[in-house]
Amino acid sequence: MMYKPFFKHYKHAILILASVIFSGCAAYASLNYNKLYGTPEPQQRMLDAGSFQAQHYVNNIKPIIDNRCVVCHACYDAPCQLKMSSAKGIDRGANKDKVYQGTRLLASNTTRMFIDAQTTAEWRDKGFSPVLNERLQSPEANTQAGVIARMLQLKQNHPLPNNEILDDSWDFSLDRDQQCPTIEEMSTYEEKYPKWGMPYGLPQISSIENDVLMQWVTVGAPMTAVAPPSSTELKEVAKWEAFLNLNSLKQQLTSRYIFEHVFVSHLYFDTEEVRxxxxxxxxKLVRSRTAPGKPINLVATRRPYDDPKVDRVYYRLVQVRETIVDKTHMPYALNNEKLERIKSLFIEPNYTITALPSYKPKVAANPLTAFTELPVEARYKFMLDNAQNTIMAYIKGPVCRGQLALNVINDRFWVFFVDPDMSNFTQVNSFYRSQAENLHLPAEKESNTATIANWISYSKQQGRFIRAKNAYMDERFKNGAHLTTQLIWDGDGTNTNATLTVFRHFDSASVVQGLIGEHPKTAWVIDYSLLERIHYLLVAGFDVYGNYGHQLITRMYMDLLRMEGESNFLSFLPTKNRHQELADWYQGANKNLTTYLEGDINTFDQPTGVTYTTSNPKHELLQMLKKRVENVTPTRYSLESTQLSNESKESLRKINKLRGEDASIFPELTFIMVEPEDASLDPQLFTLIRNSAHKNISSLFDEKSNRQYKRDTVTLVKGLLGSYPAAFWLIKESELPALVDQALKVKTNGDYERLLDKYGIRRTNSSFWSFSDALIKQYKHNYPIESGILDYNRIQNR
Known part of the structure; x- marks a missing residue:
């Protein structure tokens, strides 16, 4: 390998140092690192991209870090805030404070990578401690006075116990205590937790990989940034920045609207040259104080609509400088067709912008107020064009995990949209303006503490809006006229965003195009105002660093929006069935919610225009809607599209027979790799999803008491769905009948463990990393633009 000549004179020193330094770490507990190696200060580690050392980092070091470290250390939920998905993140280091701390009374300071500080020295001022040596740059100091080096060697000296299931001394809960030792604390850590080297609770990396990383650390851990965009992409950047920063008020307001809706997305150029x-x-689309053609001077505000405190803000495209990880990756294509679409929606229509809206929270936090002069039809169609991205943003955008936010949705439901061409948007916009006082969002207030009182206040506000909306609909749909499935958007016959399936996996979730699985318990029908408010509640207005009150009232307000979407769906059913379904969906709801359900949410009594012929109208309705959108329903997750034999497909379909308490034994997400009998075929990937049933989902903290284990189901799909696997299976195609037979006989945890004994790749499996590499490689091969590094923080110890 190319790095050997460069590092060979250090290798002997490394081996000697490793044997001396790490054989008795406790002896160094009282080391005075300042006396030994000098006082710490950030080092210059960044290299010119064209240098030999930089290429060595890109080709040999970064792939190991991505596939062994980033799988746990990325996004806000990275242990110790150690984000290893970029060179700058590694150099920034760790912080003992948790980003996810739902009980804090005051909002915490933001620590967003590449936003809240630009240099390592600035991160030190914000309380981040180095994980690489920042003292004397010698081989000895770089290995002894660096946390990464010590953690790696600790794992090599104390590999995982030779047990299939680790004992209770290992804590894999997401809210576990995090030690986050500084280098001064490492000796105590090594003595107290000798088995907790890195990767934590996973097999040690290979000796070859360990040697490569140790050699890199020994010479000071030189790194380089990501490769710059191609010249073709830079031309596209210039074209889009020129458009987004035209001077007219119409353009400035349009660009502000676009920014506030795609700021969490990963934009890329889908042109023939770039392909x-x-x-x-x-x-990423960002706000800058500087115009195109000048270096970006980032406007770093807590929320995307906060006052930039400049006379003119410019919208600029900045390269994503981190490894793409699946849990935050939302690719959004830009091309000439998209540019023309935006112009046709926002720029070409004949209307006038009289003034740009204020950045005061009461205005800026509410899109129905801030953007009232932009055509409603344009706003709605813009979001619908990429509806999956719009909904996905509240799952992959401001958070990486969020049980507090996500227990507001059912485990699997279908989403439909009101057809924008069925509305008189002049009347619709007038209606929204009349309801301004009933459409306030929690983010308009910087802090929320009296949550129950706030919920009651917001529920009354939402109730007034629903009653007004129902009166508006009563007038429009007299005697059920036009209240038929024709109101549902069919994607204009071409757009696969017309329907979505949302899966909740306890404290994470997934949004996919199409109607996946059997008929769900609930469904949503979303119109413009609901889609807009969901985005501003859970994406633009959500603060992951916010206090307990902010996060709790956000979740509680989402209860109201969810019920609005459900109520829209129920409006298509016969009036007598609406109340029956709602009662089943909200069994045992608390008094406040029951009052709301029996009053405000249920006041639309116009008969449906849909004709039903069976005793199960919900089933009929879902079938009709499924038929309406069949031409734009993708088959990506269909078992039929797999390359396995028909017999194997039939075996796989049988797994969906898992039901009730038997299904509840299985984890949220199981990623399955099947090796085809035909050796010329690629491995086939599948996901087994557990759908947890609930009496209702209105309880914030006592989820277990609301569970209905006897109504649990599973959904098996082709491909990988979700970012957080809890279990892995590796199966030969010839083993599928036996696997399915054994899976359907699982009745106890012991039965499940025996299933894993035969087919599972546990976190302790010596083949874990080779399996992981094969899985991610195949995922990237299948979907090179959409895929990203998976997250292993939720792998079970079973």
């Missing part, structure tokens, strides 16, 4: 590249460069 020739193996993988496109991804960009």
């Amino acid at each position: 020739k590249q193996e993988i496109p460069t991804f960009f």
